[in-house]
C-alpha cells in the first residue's frame with residue numbers, strides 16, 4: 001500500500017491505483033476528482049436520525065441483540081451541498097444510487113432534481129427484521145436511483161425489492177453498515193468491468209469491497225478516523241485473501 005498526501009487529503013492507494021481511500025471531508029476530497037470521470041456513485045449518506053424507531057437510543061434486533069446508537073458525526077453536510085458535486089464528477093448516461101430512511105427521501109429527492117439528476121426508480125431494501133416505531137414497525141430502507149443524462153442500456157436483474165441481511169454481531173464494523181451483496185448487485189447492473197465507482201461517505205467501505213469483488217475501480221471518502229481505519233482493514237484483508 002502506498003500512502004501519500006494528495007493536496008491535503010490523505011489517501012491510501014491499493015491495487016496499483018484501482019482502489020483509493022481518502023480520509024477527510026467529501027467536499028475537500030471531491031475537489032481532486034475530475035468532472036465527468038465517474039461511472040457510478042453509490043452512497044449511504046450521513047443524516048440526523050429522528051425519533052422514529054430510535055426513541056430509547058437503541059435498536060433491538062431479533063434475538064434481543066441490542067445496537068446502541070453510537071452514531072457518527074454529520075459534520076453539517078447538507079444534501080444540497082454534496083449532491084451537486086456528485087453530479088459534476090459523474091459521466092453522462094450513468095447512475096447514482098443514494099440510500100435513505102423514510103424521513104429523508106423528500107429532501108434528498110429535491111436536491112437531486114435541483115442538481116440536474118433524473119429520477120429512475122425507488123428501490124426498497126427489505127432488512128428482514130423490524131425496528132420499533134411510533135407507527136408501523138419499520139422493515140425497509142430505501143435506495144433512490146437517478147441518472148445523469150440519458151438512460152444507459154443495461155440488464156436490470158431482480159426487482160425493485162431487494163432482500164438484504166444486514167451485518168450484525170461480530171461481523172458488524174460500522175453502526176449503519178450495509179450489505180456488500182446488495183451493493184455488488186447494483187454495481188453489476190449499472191457498470192462494466194474496470195469502470196470507476198465512488199462512495200462519498202464510505203464508512204467501513206462495503207462499496208469498496210463490492211468493487212474489488214466485481215473488478216471495478218473505486219474511490220471512497222470517510223471523515224472519521226475510526227471508520228477510515230475500518231475501511232483500510234477491510235480492503236487490506238480482502239487483497240490478501
Ligand SMILES: C[S@@+](CC[C@H](N)C(=O)[O-])C[C@H]1O[C@@H](n2cnc3c(N)ncnc32)[C@H](O)[C@@H]1O
Pocket residue numbers: 024025026027044045046072073074075077174176177178179200201202203204205206221222223224227
Ligand atoms: C451512514 S454512514 C455510511 C456507512 C457505510 N455505508 C457502511 O456500510 O459502513 C455515513 C458515513 O459518512 C461519514 N461522514 C459524515 N460526514 C462526512 C463528510 N463530510 N465527508 C465524508 N464522510 C463523512 C460518517 O463518519 C459515516 O461513517
